[in-house]
Amino acid sequence: MKQKRLISRNFITGLTCLFAVLFLLPTVLTVTNSFMSPGELAANYGTVFEGLSSKETYIAKDVNLKFIPDMVSFKQYFTVLFQSPDYLFKFWNSVILVIPIVFGQVAMASLAAYTFFRCKGRSFQVLFFVYITLMLMPYQVMLVPNYLVADWTGLLNTRWSIIFPGIFAPFSVFLLTKFMRRIPEALIEAAKIDGANEWKIFTRICLPQCRSALYSITILAFIDYWNMVEQPLILLSDVAKYPLSVYLSTINTDEIGLAFAVAVVYLIPPLLLFLHGEEYLVEGITHSGSVKG
């Protein structure tokens, strides 16, 4: 019996390892391949990105997936960071779109969640339900109202047409409300007796209690908007305003050597946030666990 259990556990460990490798592979490959020189990339993946500049000496017909570059080259990073303002410009576009959305959303959501936490009347329950319904709507639906408003207000083709709807996205409100409802009522009552006003209760008690939730909605919102594709395609007609997430796909095929380096540069900010706040993120996801309640 024990023998059998040991074998099954080893089997499960093996299976988990296999899955872990599969999950890590794309990211790891992207990073290692970013250190390959354009020539090496051409030799390995020649046919994948057709139209690869013909200056390179040899274009392979086969595709060799390579883990470790023959020679580590930093030249493409140097090019991306110092010699091609285009990428930096798009990177900057991403930053100035995402940062206001994330901070705005967190601020709006924590205020709104406080009301949902403190007011439990029937009308607020209905309102919370409206928020949840909005949260469940896919982009395809929500982009139509966003587009109309942007059109009426003349915000179309400006960054604000993406930033405003982003700030009021209801998912953070939902998550924070669920989190705040775990704060013991007694804490609020005690503060009230001590003469704290609503603003004090909000800033001194609620917010510190939800620190991990605040961090996790920050990360979630950041990842979501750092990754955005739909909104710029529809709301921005000016390609110069596109964030890097959209621009990367339109990258010129003879700059494929750079593309991997740009991909890695683009990956760094969310990666840092993730590694720094994984525990909070997991805690936040955990408490988002149910639509009810």
Place this chain on the structure above:
Amino acid sequence: MAKKIQPFLLGGFSKNLENPQRNKRQKKLIILEQLFIVPSLSGVMIFFLAPFGVIFYYALVNNPTQGEFVFLDNFVTLLQNSAFRLAAVNTAFFSLVAVPLAVILSLGLALMLECKIPGKSQFRTFFLSPMMVPVASIVLIWQVIFHFNGPVNDLLAWFGGERIEWLKSGGAQVVVIILFLWKNLGYNMILFMAALNNIPRTLFEVAEIENASPWFVFTQIKLRFLSPTILFVAILSLINSFKVFREVHLLTGDYPYESLYMLQHFMNNTFKSLDYQKLATAAILMALVMIVIIGILFVLENYFGKDVEG
């Protein structure tokens, strides 16, 4: 303790003394905490709810300037539109395959990590990591992996299979489903792990004493306690499956192979032609379908999990 004192101090006390000032202040306090929602609510009103009303109107009239009510005519026209039908069928097919797979596989991953294997937290990090990788960053490597001469086809050939033009054939959906699963399983897994942790330990102990089979424990204890989480993961995956346009667009550009023509592609094209009726009708229709599907999921969950909810 504080709860007991409070009504006496505030409510009881003020009533006894008939202190109007106190009463007034209490009222003010209530209004104050309601004010916190105003910024968010006004934003939601302006950017989501109000235009939604307008969209509803657009969907029911023949055109915005004339404003004649035609009721369901727009919906009929939309349903007859072949592009919309293709997009709807593709999206429905994708969701039908990807959502159950996402639920089952992430539950499987969570159960695997529950088996007291070494390095659990490292594995959790590994499985969660795809979530933070921007799709734009890994599409290059994805194109390499699924290229005609790429490693996946090499593997297929090695097993004696035929090479497939993955992104230019019916196999395209498979590629996108794999990418979708790769990105979303980690998040769902965390939800399942938390839910598994919340099942009362005593139940397992009783099951062990009673010599219950692992299968019985899984179906009668774990699955039933997990049913709210299964519902949530299913809804979440459903929403995310509608977002898969990102992956498709970055992998294949504006004009994908037919089987990858999603609802978002249809919407993008309609945005380009600025056909408000079509846009509004499609948005309303999709919203209704979403609400119906989620409603059904809720009913199902209520049916299966009613006796375990605490």
